[in-house]
Amino acid sequence: MADYQAPLRDMRFVLNEVFDAPALWASMPRLAENVDPETADAILEEAGKISAGVLAPISREGDEQGCQWKDGEVTSPEGFKEAYQTIVEGGWNGLGGSPEFGGMGMPKTLVAQFEEMMQGANMAFGLAPMLTAGAALALNAHGSQELKEKYLPNLYSGVWSGSMDLTEPHAGTDLGIIRTKAEPNGDDSYSVTGTKIFITWGEHDMAENIIHFVLAKLPDAPKGPKGISLFLVPKFLVNEDGSLGERNSFSCGSIEKKMGIKGSATCVMNFDGAKGWLVGEPNKGLAAMFTMMNY
Incomplete structure (x- = not known):
């Protein structure tokens, strides 16, 4: 001990x-x-x-x-x-x-x-x-006032946990070349598709819900880092009354076998048209994510 x-x-x-x-x-x-x-x-x-x-x-x-x-x-x-x-x-x-x-x-x-x-x-x-x-x-x-009201109380309480989804198998530290896409659904949500790697605590059994903050690109996004947007993608969708709904369309494909800090899951996350919501302005996601990265 x-x-x-x-x-x-x-x-x-x-x-x-x-x-x-x-x-x-x-x-x-x-x-x-x-x-x-x-x-x-x-x-x-x-x-x-x-x-x-x-x-x-x-x-x-x-x-x-x-x-x-x-x-x-x-x-x-x-x-x-x-x-x-x-x-x-x-x-x-x-x-x-x-x-x-x-x-x-x-x-x-x-x-x-x-x-x-x-x-x-x-x-x-x-x-x-x-x-x-x-x-x-x-x-x-x-985030918008609606997203803050819907998600912040449970993040602050810890009943829900947060995760940061940045890089991809081909990208390393060059986030400007990420391939994860976010397609508009016709309402205020987006369909997020792609694979993220090295996601710390991207999946676990300690919290009721896991709220992923995912970097992705919109269909008309500029090339490079200036075309990255940030999306909030929950493990379980949240109903209007705040209760948990159906499981979102993404999963943990595996966890890394590491030399240390083995008590923390480092995950591969596969997003298959998962429902997400834009955080901040389109194509300004990297700057918004730096708020989390620099915490």
Whole structure:
């Protein structure tokens, strides 16, 4: 079992003595109404307990067992589902999220310290909440009001998780040559077709739904990076009342066999006319995706 103790004394010193973060927070009305020194200290204390007591103990076992793929479904290592539920119950996915949609509105300086603990205790696991927070940030920055109202509350709660779908088998880091296409369906949705690789936590059994943020090209898109658009593609379609509907038309074709971080599934995702929605403006998807990538 891995032994991890969060460096809380160092973290408090950085926050309070080096940056005088409480004074900065108090000077910003949006933050002042959400956080004070006592709240921040309580968050750090509880985050340290979860990292040491919940995440660290399953880190080694997660790497030894790894994720398992069978018939398009991915099973996470023993203990990961329960740990994820702990994160959900504590509202940790929405720590820095917009209060308008159910987030806590905490400052990034505090969120980053929580994420440092999570990654230090169990990086394979920590990638899932981190990607979800990044997806929520991109959606809040670039999505329509309708998409934000429909998806952000469950991303912030962690009941749904997020995934980032960038590259393809032939493309590597050259995203300008991706082949995934998005054809208009005649309403506000698109039909997304293509294959994505190296998709971290693209499929798993920890969340009720997985919201993929997929780079694709519209039929009349310019060549190269300036022709990339961003689409929100859920694993399960979401009904008007917010309940989950039918399974969308994509699947996990396999997972990578890796040298490390085996507790995190790195997936090949096959989109076969999956239903998706445009996030941001047409052909401005790479810039929008950088919001998530730079989280």
